[in-house]
Amino acid sequence: MRRTPVGRQTRARGIPEATVARLPLYLRALTALSERSVPTVSSEELAAAAGVNSAKLRKDFSYLGSYGTRGVGYDVEYLVYQISRELGLTQDWPVVIVGIGNLGHALANYGGFASRGFRVAALLDADPSVVGSTAAGLPVRHMDELESIVDSQQVSIGVITTPPGAAQQVCDRLVEAGVTSILNFAPTVLTVPDGVDVRKVDLSIELQILAFHEQRKSGEEPEEGRPAEEPARERAPGPVRAAAAKLRRAAGAAKDAKELGENDRQAVLPA
Amino acid sequence: MRRTPVGRQTRARGIPEATVARLPLYLRALTALSERSVPTVSSEELAAAAGVNSAKLRKDFSYLGSYGTRGVGYDVEYLVYQISRELGLTQDWPVVIVGIGNLGHALANYGGFASRGFRVAALLDADPSVVGSTAAGLPVRHMDELESIVDSQQVSIGVITTPPGAAQQVCDRLVEAGVTSILNFAPTVLTVPDGVDVRKVDLSIELQILAFHEQRKSGEEPEEGRPAEEPARERAPGPVRAAAAKLRRAAGAAKDAKELGENDRQAVLPA
DNA sequence: TAGATTGTTAATCGATTAACAATC
DNA sequence: TAGATTGTTAATCGATTAACAATC
CATH class of the missing domain: 1.10.10.10 (Winged helix-like DNA-binding domain superfamily/Winged helix DNA-binding domain)
Known part of the structure; x- marks a missing residue:
């Protein structure tokens, strides 16, 4: 403990x-x-x-x-x-936003930043076709500038709005550059060293929690997945076969699950 | 209790x-x-x-x-x-998004919707200059259509991405139309009747929580706001004067506070 | 059988809440 | 002084965690 x-x-x-x-x-x-x-x-x-x-x-x-x-x-x-x-709002907090897609744009335009002492130090993206454009009056700069920006502007907070596949890599670079607080919008579990804070905003999770409660309101509780009494399952000699047995039992279920299961690689909000 | x-x-x-x-x-x-x-x-x-x-x-x-x-x-x-x-993801959940600004766009384009059984039933906005445009391949429809859409498509989940000033009003209309779960991106405390679930996503709050911890990392704990010992404050006869005394004591503080305090009417992510 | 891993228990911790003494 | 409202206490509740018996 x-x-x-x-x-x-x-x-x-x-x-x-x-x-x-x-x-x-x-x-x-x-x-x-x-x-x-x-x-x-x-x-x-x-x-x-x-x-x-x-x-x-x-x-x-x-x-x-x-x-x-x-x-x-x-x-x-x-x-x-x-x-x-x-809360520490009497000081200035320079923030970098990495991943300037739809969501990155939305955040860059977020007026609430400045009003609370949060200042957008830079917008960053790895895509050359995005770099050089402007968002909220700020130029989008290339990821390569990350380290120098964090260093020169003393940035300690980073916002990740990249696709999930890039999130951990971006996170590593942010941490390496000296960022110690991260707000993550990508649906990725980030691994960070001790002393680094990560907070997560995940639309998908919020909607799923709403769906859980919604399902119960309509009185459509999901029927039990396991039988009321233990079925006479075939005895399997080893772990592998035991798992296989369970797989068979779940066969019908798996079909349904497939319809939902794909697609978890997407960004919560693709950049 | x-x-x-x-x-x-x-x-x-x-x-x-x-x-x-x-x-x-x-x-x-x-x-x-x-x-x-x-x-x-x-x-x-x-x-x-x-x-x-x-x-x-x-x-x-x-x-x-x-x-x-x-x-x-x-x-x-x-x-x-x-x-x-x-979680209720084996069924289809039609969702309406109200307020198609930067964030509304980002959410409309969010691929994670479909993959989890969430289907965008409609994009809605009150601004005539936005109505009729398309986002993520869907037409933006006028708020006036809200009731008929919720009714005909059996929408039970609504996403609010309006400016904060409009959020409660939009919320009321959603609830009135029959929506019983709301995901609120506006920095507004929504009042809803019993039986309606509200979940809140608030960038500003997340950043402030990060700032709180960040402040402590740098070892810059805020100095105490109240004096170590109770100051010899003037005796005030009634409540009003007591408050006034406190106000005076806080005078210097209030100046600072003013710099941060404004601007809370903004959207977390303005539509 | 031996090894592996679940499902559950019980202890602990943190958060919430009602109630009310303190005191303006 | 009388009324109002804070700040704190103590009870309760919910969540976390380690440990381990059950069992594959």
Whole structure:
């Protein structure tokens, strides 16, 4: 059992990961209040705006410190600042985006980057026919420039929007160049050394989770795959034959599965 | 304390939410093995491919049933089928995408849709200058057609890729039309009636979580926001003045916060 | 039979929640 | 002072993990 906190499991300064993941939600809600010049907000109101319950919000805030006032609530501007600081948004974060396809374009145009201290340091692609074009007013540069860009602009965050086949290779180069945080849009399990954080955004997975619940709503629970009682299966002498037996049992099933099974090499969002 | 399982908290058929979220990962790894015609796989091998540990994988599979063979491992084709069935991927899921901007385009072109039983039933947009164009070979249709499309094609899943200002309104129309699962790319907290599932994909939040950890790696922990000891604050007679005092204390902070705070109205990925 | 690997148990850990004392 | 609301406690719940008996 690992006791040394590492990577995403880290509870830096005692702030639980689940709390960290909600801080951006609170920040967004607070920013909206700030723009409406609302001076203070109660945990109840803010929780409603962020879509959580107020007990959770107060618990979350308690990890940051006592920034509220009993009987009054929280000062909006003060909390905006404290959360921004806690999240590291009071500094500039240069980001490279690798793989300028449809999704890369979409991200390059994403206005939310700049507003949160994230600055697009460069757009990179390996395809010569893409290199030299512009996206969101920035030139697409060749992958060969990756190392010099990361080095000269002190880039520590990389976004991967390549096809899945290229993702690990791109990841390796990013890490080698000095990037220590990666946001991966390719449907690939990335292997990284200790000390490098990877977060994953995967449309396919989200849709599949929705489908799981949707299936149950319509009352069409999938029928049991295994028989109610153990069938009199042929005794097989060794492991290989045991597996073969199971394969036979699954024969009809496999046919169906084939229809879905192919095609996992595609990008979540092809570049 | 709520005892009736509802929405995403549901543990349908006793399968924990955390397990459901990993099933697509296993399915992806299994599909890759299937394509390489690998007949069986051990929990250890499959776990490595999926990026989890083997104890977790075996525990996850135990919720589905006993699909492995002791001493042998799991039959790849059989598991592919069982997981597909469990996730509801053995049926067709028509999906509408609302908001055909950069991101909407990217999603429309996403090959992973079809391969998992998800079929783009329609692309919709409210902007007349976008309606009529094509994306991924499909015509962009006007929002006014939403209801008839959802109804005639039995659409139960909707993807929102609109600017945040339009998201709730679009969501309401989707729900009203009969959609009961929503994948939301807009940085908006959506309110939906019971029985409707919402999942959220938010680039901004992912980047902020990375920034939080990145900040700690560089050893630049943010200095404490509140003083080490309680300052001799002016006694204020009522709540309003107490809040005002806090505001004053936060004055310097607020200036900084302003630089980050604006701009939350933008789309995660503007359409 | 011997080796391999599953399926399950039980311990532990982390997250959520209601409730309420503290206090503005 | 009376009302409001925070910050914290403690109970509960869900998820993770190591270990190992079961069994192929």
